[in-house]
Amino acid sequence: MAFTVSRTVEFAASTEAVRPLLRDLSTYPKWVPIVSSVEQDGEQHWIVELRVSIGPFARSKQLRMERSIDNDEHIMFSRNESDGRKHAHWELRFDVSDVGAQTSVTAVLEYQGTMWTPGPVEDALHSGLDAAVEHL
Numbered sequence: 001m002a003f004t005v006s007r008t009v010e011f012a013a014s015t016e017a018v019r020p021l022l023r024d025l026s027t028y029p030k031w032v033p034i035v036s037s038v039e040q041d042g043e044q045h046w047i048v049e050l051r052v053s054i055g056p057f058a059r060s061k062q063l064r065m066e067r068s069i070d071n072d073e074h075i076m077f078s079r080n081e082s083d084g085r086k087h088a089h090w091e092l093r094f095d096v097s098d099v100g101a102q103t104s105v106t107a108v109l110e111y112q113g114t115m116w117t118p119g120p121v122e123d124a125l126h127s128g129l130d131a132a133v134e135h136l
Helices: 016-025 026-033 120-135
Strands: 002-011 033-038 044-056 057-070 073-077 089-101 100-111
Touching: 016 073, 016 089, 016 100, 026 033, 026 044, 057 089
Parallel strands: none
Antiparallel strands: 002 100, 033 044, 044 057, 057 073, 073 089, 089 100
């Protein structure tokens, strides 16, 4: 199963104000409802726990994410586990640009793997990204 979730939003703030929030995964539990916890694991790595609830059921997934791109226009986090095994692909990318006095951010979450149940989980990730945009 593979899916991509994306959203574009404009913020009434400069890129200098928006970028620090996007590039530091430790801030995500404050504004991304599907991120239940984050622990720093070195300068460019974080252990991220995702949690989605579907009715009375919940699924969680722990990922070791690496900030793999970090420049003025793009920030990307890629799954990079340290156990030597092959894992499903997870990627979170932000495309950041100035739009006058505002900042446009396109967030793209990609997953390629077989563990998660399609349908309800994908819907929960869409809802989680929508809520994150509202909280940010």
